Each structure stands twice: as C-alpha cells, then as structure tokens.
Amino acid sequence: MKKYLGPLSKDNPILVQILGVCSALAVTAQLKPAVVMALSVTIVCACANFIISLIRNTIPPRVRIIVQLLIVSALVIVVDQVLQAVVYDVSKMLSVFVGLIITNCIIMGRLEAFAMSHKPLPSLIDGLMNGLGYGLVLVIVAIFRELLGSGTLWNHPVIPQSFYEAGYLNNGLMILPPMALILVGSLIWIKNSKKSSVK
Amino acid sequence: MNELTDIFVRSVFIDNMVFAYFLGMCSYLAVSKNVKTAFGLGVAVSFVLVVTVPLNYLINRYLLGEGALTWLNSHFATVDLSFLSLIIFISVIAGIVQLLEMIIERFSPVLYQALGIFLPLIAVNCAILGASLFMQEKNFPTVAHSFSYALGSGIGWLLAIVAFAAIRERLKYSNIPKGLQGNGIAYIITGLLGIGFMAFLGI
Numbered sequence: 001m002k003k004y005l006g007p008l009s010k011d012n013p014i015l016v017q018i019l020g021v022c023s024a025l026a027v028t029a030q031l032k033p034a035v036v037m038a039l040s041v042t043i044v045c046a047c048a049n050f051i052i053s054l055i056r057n058t059i060p061p062r063v064r065i066i067v068q069l070l071i072v073s074a075l076v077i078v079v080d081q082v083l084q085a086v087v088y089d090v091s092k093m094l095s096v097f098v099g100l101i102i103t104n105c106i107i108m109g110r111l112e113a114f115a116m117s118h119k120p121l122p123s124l125i126d127g128l129m130n131g132l133g134y135g136l137v138l139v140i141v142a143i144f145r146e147l148l149g150s151g152t153l154w155n156h157p158v159i160p161q162s163f164y165e166a167g168y169l170n171n172g173l174m175i176l177p178p179m180a181l182i183l184v185g186s187l188i189w190i191k192n193s194k195k196s197s198v199k
Numbered sequence: 200m201n202e203l204t205d206i207f208v209r210s211v212f213i214d215n216m217v218f219a220y221f222l223g224m225c226s227y228l229a230v231s232k233n234v235k236t237a238f239g240l241g242v243a244v245s246f247v248l249v250v251t252v253p254l255n256y257l258i259n260r261y262l263l264g265e266g267a268l269t270w271l272n273s274h275f276a277t278v279d280l281s282f283l284s285l286i287i288f289i290s291v292i293a294g295i296v297q298l299l300e301m302i303i304e305r306f307s308p309v310l311y312q313a314l315g316i317f318l319p320l321i322a323v324n325c326a327i328l329g330a331s332l333f334m335q336e337k338n339f340p341t342v343a344h345s346f347s348y349a350l351g352s353g354i355g356w357l358l359a360i361v362a363f364a365a366i367r368e369r370l371k372y373s374n375i376p377k378g379l380q381g382n383g384i385a386y387i388i389t390g391l392l393g394i395g396f397m398a399f400l401g402i
Contacts, residue, residue: 021225022225026221065293065319065323077283077285081282100328103289176397177220177393181386181387
C-alpha cells in the first residue's frame, strides 16, 4: 500500500519527478479550473495506465510511443467533449490545456515506467495516485494564487470587505503566470527542507 | 507582410511559449544544464514546429474544421470534424518527427549527431502540440500566417531555453540555500525571467 502512496508526497510527480509541469501551471490562477484539470488528468492517467497495461504484451516495442499517444489522445478527446458538455465555462477557460493533457509527461512517464511492466489493477491504482499527487500540487498553488491574487476561493469572496476598507489590496502579481513558477519553486523548497530535517 | 512580422514578434516575445503559457517545460527544465545542448534542442524544436504547424493548419483548414470538406462535395458543408483534431494533430507530429529523424540521419549525419537524441523527445513536447492547438484557436487566414507563428514560437522557445541554460551554468558557482538547490531555484529563475519578459507586453 505504501508503494502506491508515494506519488502523493515522496515521489510527487511535479515536485520531485518534475513531470507534467507544462500544463499544470497555466491553469492555476483560480481554484475551479485547477480542480477540473486535476480531475481530468487523474481520470486520463488512470484509464490510460489500465488500458496500456491490459495490452502491454501485444504492443510491439518499436511503435509503443505511437500506440500510447493514440490511446491517451482518444481518452483526452472523450474528456474534452464531456467537459464542453458539462462545464462549458471552465472548458473555455482551460482552452488548449485540455488537449495538452496528451503530451503531459506524467501520463507518458507512468505508461513507460509502470504500465508497460505491471498488471492492470496495480497500474490503475498507480495512475490514480499519480494523478492525485499532481492534482494536490495544482490545488495548493491555485488556492494561494486565487486567495492572494483576487481575494476569492471558488469565485466566492473570502477576504472580508472590512479588510479592503482598511487598505488591504489584492496582489495582482499573483494572477500573472510567472508567479505560479515561483510558488512551485517555494513548495519544492519547503518540501526539501522538511526532508532534510527528518534525516 | 506587416501582419506577418507582427505575428512573428508577438509570438517570440509577448506570447512566449515558455514564459506566458509554460509549454515545453519538461524538456526545458531537463535539457538546460549547458548552453550547447540547450541550443541543439531549441533548434530541433523550432525545426519541428515550422514543419508541423503549417501542415496541421492545412489539415485543419481542408479536412477538419466546420465546412472544411466543402471542396469535396457541397453536401459536406455542415460537417464539423474538429473533435478529431487532437488525435490527428498528435499523429501528424509523431509521424513527422519520425520522418525527420530518418531523413536527417540519411542526408546529414552531422546534423543527426547534433539533433538526433532530441528528436524522439520532441514528439511529446507540449510546445509542439500546443502551437498546433493555438494555431487552430487563432484561426489564421493563410498558411503564411501559421508559418510565421510557428517560426516565432520556435525562436521564442529557443531564446528562452538558451537564456535559462546560460543562467544555470553560472548558478553552479553561487551559494543557494540548501533546500532550494536544483529544481527549486530553476522554477524561481524561470518565474523571474517570465516577469522580465512581461516587460514586452507594451510593444
């Protein structure tokens, strides 16, 4: 069981393995798209891991990358269509980043490293856990950025009006893309210093 | 012509793939340990972008978009296959990368030595697929526009990775807090570079 929990903290895909950063940071200006993105990646990652693991013995090694890409993109198309039907506004906000789940390195990385050599059920769990680990970082970053950047959470105002009257201002810098990188950098810092103090 | 330069400059500086959209971050962080390899990867990315984006543009224009099949038969005016674009784009990219690898290996062993190891990496580089998807979203009027956009994005990416690699080479000699060493500082530097690039917003 411990093996599967690794991606949540010790082997976190974003913080430790530095995978899947590409599409992660652009969607974290607000909490809602970040959660939707995290869920989509988790679902695609788990399903793709499961399917690839089912057919792993029939894939010729030379064309495996193409096979993996095709399966992932088919899954992403399904997710994309569902998002457009169910949460249209968020899907508009995420725009190309839903499509970019295909090239998300977490998914390709897990397919290569885990699903190609393990049974379907463990692969499913592994995909799920990696997706959740990715989602965790996304949500943490998004909470900070939305709270400090626009004073809201899930589009509900959180900072009381009296704060603003007392001269509190939203930090506009937080909404800008570069701050996402700096926040993730700080998260890595916190994580690393915790690890070394445990040793 | 003016419009084309406009698109080019915009995609190099303002809509920079790395700093504005975080595309291609994985290889950006992994292959930026020294300037020479960073430059090689940057050239390879630009090369693939310049080939795949206009190709995907044509596919999108004449096969996938709404009413794109009208040239075949006027009954198809309402057919909209754009939901297939993801799978088609990625297949085109993977196929082209494979093809390029073979062509380069056959005709220019020197170039192959320099770019060869990067080419397989590029098929799954988000910047490549991202550029195609942005191209689809931006709805360029002609192939030339999409070409200019692809070239600009490629050069922008090249610029970003070379600048970053140069900074990283210097970093080896500086005192960084222990927990921040390695990836932590890499993210923060990218963030700071991004803030720098935002100064171009006014152009």
